[in-house]
Amino acid sequence: MNHYEQLVPLHAQSRPVVMDADSGRRDYIVTRALSMHYGERQVLRDISLQVAAGRITALIGPSGVGKSSLLACVNRLTDMLPGAHVNGELRVGGVDASHAATDVIALRRRVGMIFQKPNPFPLSIWNNLAFPLREHGVRAKSQLTEAITTALQEVGLWGEVKDRLHAAALSLSGGQQQRLCMARALALQPEALLMDEPCSALDPIAVGVVEELIARLRGRYTMLIVTHNLAQARRLADDVALLWPRDGAGELVEQGPAAHLFDSPRAAVTAAYLRSERI
Amino acid sequence: MVRAAQRNPSANSVSDRIAGKSLTLAALLVAALILWVVVDVLWQGAGRLSWEFVTTAPSDVGRAGGIAPMLVATMLILAVCLAAATPMAIATAIWLAEFAAAGRALRLSLDVLAGMPSIVFGLFGYVFFVHMLGLGFSILAGGLTLACMVLPVVTRACEESLRALPDGYRLGCAALGVSRAATLWRLQLPAAMPGLAVGIVLGIGRALAETAALLYTSGYVDRMPTSFSDSGRALSIHIFDMSMNVPGGDRGAYGTALVLLVMLIGINAVVFAISTWWSETRLEQA
Amino acid sequence: MTSWLASISPPSRRDRWLQWCLRATAWVVGGILLFLLLFLLREAWPVLRDVGLMPLFDDPSWHPTEGRYNLLPMLAGTLYAAVGALLIAAPLGWACAAYAVYFAPRRLAAWLQKLIALAAGIPSVVYGLWGLVVLVPLIAAYQPPGASLIAAVLVLAVMILPTIILLTESALRSVPRELLHGAAALGLGQWGSLRRVVVPAARSGLLAAMVLAAARALGETMAVLMVAGNVVQFPATVWDPIRTLSANIALEMAYAMDHHRAALFASGLVLALLVIALMLMAACLHSPCPARESRRGRWA
Ligand SMILES: Nc1ncnc2c1ncn2[C@@H]1O[C@H](COP(=O)(O)OP(=O)(O)O)[C@@H](O)[C@H]1O
Ligand SMILES: [Mg+2]
Numbered sequence: 001m002n003h004y005e006q007l008v009p010l011h012a013q014s015r016p017v018v019m020d021a022d023s024g025r026r027d028y029i030v031t032r033a034l035s036m037h038y039g040e041r042q043v044l045r046d047i048s049l050q051v052a053a054g055r056i057t058a059l060i061g062p063s064g065v066g067k068s069s070l071l072a073c074v075n076r077l078t079d080m081l082p083g084a085h086v087n088g089e090l091r092v093g094g095v096d097a098s099h100a101a102t103d104v105i106a107l108r109r110r111v112g113m114i115f116q117k118p119n120p121f122p123l124s125i126w127n128n129l130a131f132p133l134r135e136h137g138v139r140a141k142s143q144l145t146e147a148i149t150t151a152l153q154e155v156g157l158w159g160e161v162k163d164r165l166h167a168a169a170l171s172l173s174g175g176q177q178q179r180l181c182m183a184r185a186l187a188l189q190p191e192a193l194l195m196d197e198p199c200s201a202l203d204p205i206a207v208g209v210v211e212e213l214i215a216r217l218r219g220r221y222t223m224l225i226v227t228h229n230l231a232q233a234r235r236l237a238d239d240v241a242l243l244w245p246r247d248g249a250g251e252l253v254e255q256g257p258a259a260h261l262f263d264s265p266r267a268a269v270t271a272a273y274l275r276s277e278r279i
Numbered sequence: 280m281v282r283a284a285q286r287n288p289s290a291n292s293v294s295d296r297i298a299g300k301s302l303t304l305a306a307l308l309v310a311a312l313i314l315w316v317v318v319d320v321l322w323q324g325a326g327r328l329s330w331e332f333v334t335t336a337p338s339d340v341g342r343a344g345g346i347a348p349m350l351v352a353t354m355l356i357l358a359v360c361l362a363a364a365t366p367m368a369i370a371t372a373i374w375l376a377e378f379a380a381a382g383r384a385l386r387l388s389l390d391v392l393a394g395m396p397s398i399v400f401g402l403f404g405y406v407f408f409v410h411m412l413g414l415g416f417s418i419l420a421g422g423l424t425l426a427c428m429v430l431p432v433v434t435r436a437c438e439e440s441l442r443a444l445p446d447g448y449r450l451g452c453a454a455l456g457v458s459r460a461a462t463l464w465r466l467q468l469p470a471a472m473p474g475l476a477v478g479i480v481l482g483i484g485r486a487l488a489e490t491a492a493l494l495y496t497s498g499y500v501d502r503m504p505t506s507f508s509d510s511g512r513a514l515s516i517h518i519f520d521m522s523m524n525v526p527g528g529d530r531g532a533y534g535t536a537l538v539l540l541v542m543l544i545g546i547n548a549v550v551f552a553i554s555t556w557w558s559e560t561r562l563e564q565a
Numbered sequence: 566m567t568s569w570l571a572s573i574s575p576p577s578r579r580d581r582w583l584q585w586c587l588r589a590t591a592w593v594v595g596g597i598l599l600f601l602l603l604f605l606l607r608e609a610w611p612v613l614r615d616v617g618l619m620p621l622f623d624d625p626s627w628h629p630t631e632g633r634y635n636l637l638p639m640l641a642g643t644l645y646a647a648v649g650a651l652l653i654a655a656p657l658g659w660a661c662a663a664y665a666v667y668f669a670p671r672r673l674a675a676w677l678q679k680l681i682a683l684a685a686g687i688p689s690v691v692y693g694l695w696g697l698v699v700l701v702p703l704i705a706a707y708q709p710p711g712a713s714l715i716a717a718v719l720v721l722a723v724m725i726l727p728t729i730i731l732l733t734e735s736a737l738r739s740v741p742r743e744l745l746h747g748a749a750a751l752g753l754g755q756w757g758s759l760r761r762v763v764v765p766a767a768r769s770g771l772l773a774a775m776v777l778a779a780a781r782a783l784g785e786t787m788a789v790l791m792v793a794g795n796v797v798q799f800p801a802t803v804w805d806p807i808r809t810l811s812a813n814i815a816l817e818m819a820y821a822m823d824h825h826r827a828a829l830f831a832s833g834l835v836l837a838l839l840v841i842a843l844m845l846m847a848a849c850l851h852s853p854c855p856a857r858e859s860r861r862g863r864w865a
Contacts, residue, residue: 080453108456115454119447122470131465132455181451188455298756299668305660306669309730310677312723313684316695323698370590378584385595387848392598394777394844395837396784398811402833403601405818406608427597434594460583488688491786491811495818515690519787522694529698536691543686 028053028192028222029074029111034088035249036069036078043069045249047088049241051192056214056223058233058258061243062273066250067226068116070243071194074224075111076104093191109136112185112221114195118177120169120184125161128169128180129187136188151187155179155213175206179213192222200228211236230274234262244269317540324537327530333538337501341521341531346538348503352418352511353487353542355504356497359422360486364430365479371430372437372478373463377449393431397491400428404496416510421497428492429482436481440474441467469558476554480547487543490515514539605834612827621831627797629817629825636832638799642807643836645714645800646789647782650721655775657722658729663759665730666737685727693791696720701792708804712794715803720788725778732777736770737763773850780843784836786811810836 029051036044043066051057059067069078076097078084090098097107120128129148138144148165152158157179161172169180178198185193195214199207214223214236227233233240240262241255254267265271335345371389375382404424414420444467452462468475490513498510499520512520518535521528612621616634624635665674665681696716705711740763748758764771786809794806795816808816810832821829 075454077450077453080450105456105458108454113454115447115451117447119445119451121448121451121466123466132452132457135455135457135461135465184455292754294756295754298759302660302664302668305657306664306677309657309661309726310680312726313680315699316687316692316723317683319695319699320691367590367594370587371594374587374591378587379591382591385591387845388595388598390848391841391844392601394780394784394840394847395598395601396786396811396840398784398786398814399601399605399833399837399840402608402814402818402830403604406604407600427601430594430597459580461579463583484686488686488690490688490690491815494815515688515787518688518690518694519791522697523791529694532694533698536688536694539688539691543688544683 026053027051028093029224030089030091031073032089034070034073034086034090036066036073036084036086038069038081039083042249044073044243045246045251047243047250047252049252049255051222051224052239053222054219055238056218056225056236057239057241057255058237059224059226059241059243060228060230060233060273061250062245063228065243065245067243068196070250071113071196071224071226074194075108075113076102077108077113079104109188110190111192111194112182112188112190114178114181114185114193114198116197117201118174118181120172120177120180122168122170124166125169125172125180126165129184132184133187147187148183151183154186154217155183156209157183173206175202175209178202178206178210182210182213186221190221192224193217195223195225197226197228199232234258242267242270242273244273320533320536320540323530323533324535324540327534328537332534336503337531340525340528341501341517342525342527346514346517346531346535348501349512349514349517349535350538352497352504353514355418355507355511356422356425356493356513357483357486359419359507360425360429361479361482363423363426364433364482367426368430368433368478368482369437369468369475371434372441375434375438376441377459377463377467389431389434392427393435395428397428397489400424401492401495403427404492409496414508416496416498416500417508418497418504418511419507421493421511421513422507424492424496425486425489428489429485432485433478433482436478437471437475440471440478443474444470472554472558476550480550483546483550484543487539487546488515489513490519514542602834602837605830605837609827609831609834612824612831616824616828621828621835627813629821629828632824634824634828634831636810636828636835638797639808639810639813639832640835641799642714642793643783643809643811645807646717646721646793646809647779649714649718649803650725650782651775651779653718653722654726654729654778658726658774658778659733659771661726662730662733662737663763666734667755667759667763681727681730685731689724689785689788690791692720692724693788696788696792704804710794710806712792712806713804714793714800714807717789717793717807717809718803720792721782721785724785724788725782728781729774729778732774733771736767736774739770740766769850773847776843776847776850780840780847783843784811784840786815790815 027050029049031047031049034044034047034049035042047070049070059070061067069084072078072081072084073086073090074092078086086098088098090096092107093110096102121131123131126148129151130144133144133147138147149158152161157176160176161167169177172180178201182193198214199210202210211232214225217223218238225236237258239256240258242253242261243250244253245251254261254265254270261270262274265274332345333350334347336348337346338344371385375385379385401424404420404427408414408420408423409416414423448466448470449462452466453459493513493516497513499512499516500510501512501517502509504511514535518532518539521532521535525531612634616632621634621636624633626633627635627638661677665677669677696719700719701711701716704713704716744762744766745758748762753761789809790812793808793812795808795812796806797808797813798805800807814829814833817825818829
């Protein structure tokens with residue numbers, strides 16, 4: 001069965017239903033009772049997370065609690081990790097994504113991912129975007145040019161690189177590389193973006209630029225962003241979810257609108273975590 | 280580092296000096312031994328070497344004439360060997376590096392195979408390729424026997440070079456919904472190309488140097504081969520035959536040995552150049 | 566209105582294909598060893614069936630055309646030559662590797678490295694040629710006939726030196742720097758740190774280097790065939806000619822028939838089993854594959 005048929009049409013003018021966030025909450029990513037092991041070791045337990053369509057959800061928690069692992073569950077990158085196995089339910093964009101038979105290629109095209117360390121391919125800037133586009137069937141030069149230009153403009157990199165599109169991507173600065181990676185993901189016209197501490201490997205100025213970019217994309221993509229930095233979560237997030245370790249495995253202790261969670265956390269650990277972080 | 284300790288004069292300095300002296304002596308001895316062999320081949324081989332030597336057929340059972348048929352036979356055997364071994368080695372290396380989480384049995388079997396004496400491969404090739412598959416004493420049988428022999432070396436080197444790539448390539452591509460086939464073909468293999476070339480060069484070195492495995496597979500015939508099913512005498516076999524079976528064949532043997540050494544060194548250089556070029560253009564057009 | 570991206574078949578099918586092909590190839594490659602051993606056994610079977618295993622080791626002599634199949638003198642020749650070569654090459658190789666890694670000036674170390682890499686690539690038949698033309702006459706001048714156990718030992722020693730040195734160097738290089746810093750901080754000199762810190766830490770690697778070199782020496786055919794004299798006997802002194810198992814196969818395979826041929830395959834099998842034992846030993850000496858460990862969690 002061709003899963004592409006279930007995709008919302010992705011042409012630029014017809015941005016999908018996930019946009020109308022104010023017409024009532026729609027969840028784009030939903031996990032139910034999701035748990036994950038690396039070999040024998042459990043790293044996530046009983047996670048029921050909802051990520052609202054078109055909003056920015058920050059995933060916070062101490063390091064090693066399994067935030068990156070949870071992101072990897074959402075786009076099934078776990079399939080690539082030796083020893084990783086996941087139980088529970090996962091729906092992405094209304095489609096069950098937790099089956100062995102799920103078309104993970106289609107899933108990953110709808111859900112882009114940005115890694116902690118910028119990982120441009122050892123190709124030219126142009127080919128960093130063109131390579132995945134070609135693999136997804138975009139062959140015509142005109143379409144490639146349009147998609148690449150649009151994506152680079154979207155991340156504000158066009159002005160900086162338009163004269164050297166055939167230079168090596170690895171010659172860009174760290175912040176530029178990370179934006180290139182975002183452009184690479186956006187060129188595939190995803191519906192959601194998963195970002196794993198996208199700013200933590202960048203210098204302060206680059207952090208500002210990337211944060212601004214993320215804020216600018218609000219409303220157009222469903223974004224789930226892992227961050228260590230609570231100030232950043234405050235600045236960016238509409239919703240916040242907190243993972244906390246219990247018996248060595250991460251559990252979801254609280255999730256909700258950012259304002260509620262920061263100002264009147266329900267769980268004691270949330271309050272303690274926010275307090276400790278402030279000191 | 281130990282080197283840093285050199286500057287601290289201490290109670291150890293006497294034993295240090297003795298140790299340093301004797302290790303230096305050992306290294307000198309080793310270098311001298313190796314140079315002895317190399318210079319001997321250069322010295323005695325250079326006198327025999329000429330354009331005529333590499334372009335004419337031998338006469339007077341090798342005492343006169345050249346080694347053209349052996350050069351051609353060697354190249355043909357090498358071509359068969361690489362054509363068979365390279366794709367299999369790279370496929371197995373990809374399997375080991377990318378798909379087989381454990382692969383312990385396969386790795387162990389490769390390691391054991393890598394240590395097998397070449398005469399054992401010769402026996403195997405003699406039974407399986409020469410007789411069972413009916414290839415007879417032929418370049419095809421010799422090349423395929425050598426392919427079995429170099430497979431483990433090439434495979435392990437290719438596996439290492441694939442493993443050395445950053446995980447960001449695999450995971451980055453996967454996260455973009457790029458198939459593993461495309462990731463491998465467009466990104467990982469080109470990026471690993473220099474390492475793969477090292478593996479292939481190792482294989483070439485082994486194959487060119489091999490004698491025992493060819494004795495009973497590709498045979499002795501010193502005529503110019505006209506097809507892959509002809510018997511062909513490899514350079515190494517020619518060296519052996521000239522020095523052992525032909526009185527007064529030493530000079531020819533040395534000339535051949537020098538040609539073989541030059542080929543080994545030359546092929547190394549060429550393959551490295553090609554692989555660098557390939558990996559660059561490949562990555563350009565991904 | 567179509568999406569740019571909607572018109573392709575799911576590439577995951579391509580991946581399944583790829584995976585299937587790779588798996589099949591891996592099985593074939595993994596099967597070669599088994600296949601090879603089975604063939605040796607099959608061809609050796611007639612002599613094992615009709616004559617039995619024991620006569621291979623307690624017949625009065627090796628006269629295969631007369632139905633006497635004693636492999637022991639050649640087994641002894643093989644072992645003597647290999648062990649002798651190892652006794653010479655191992656200390657020399659370790660010393661040279663230690664010098665290259667810890668003592669040599671950088672430029673010299675680079676040159677030494679190149680020379681050793683060159684030596685590792687020299688075909689064994691060239692070592693044999695050198696032995697035959699240079700070494701054997703030297704030995705003959707001192708103690709005829711020249712082609713002898715000692716000639717085999719020396720040629721093999723020179724031949725396995727590069728193997729030992731390259732493997733030992735990589736074992737020495739894998740000793741963590743912190744250990745060396747610690748040793749230097751304790752006031753151990755170069756020699757002291759080498760003996761008390763590096764050698765114990767690299768011991769399994771050093772042993773593995775020796776085992777692998779031993780396997781190479783045991784299996785070597787051409788170099789030994791050219792210098793050892795090839796007389797089937799237990800050597801009384803190192804100046805006596807010997808014949809090794811591998812040389813025997815190379816010499817007699819051309820005309821061997823029936824049980825003689827099967828006996829040669831049996832000796833190939835003996836050689837293969839010896840090497841398998843050594844390779845398994847080397848595999849046990851090596852710690853579990855480090856590359857696999859480092860894959861964990863790198864992406865997070
Ligand atoms: N590939 C892996 N194999 C085994 N364990 C892993 C792997 N990746 C992460 N882990 C472990 O799982 C736990 C969660 O890791 P991770 O999801 O990276 O946490 P976070 O992103 O919250 O810091 C950690 O204890 C880590 O050591
Ligand atoms: Mg993380």
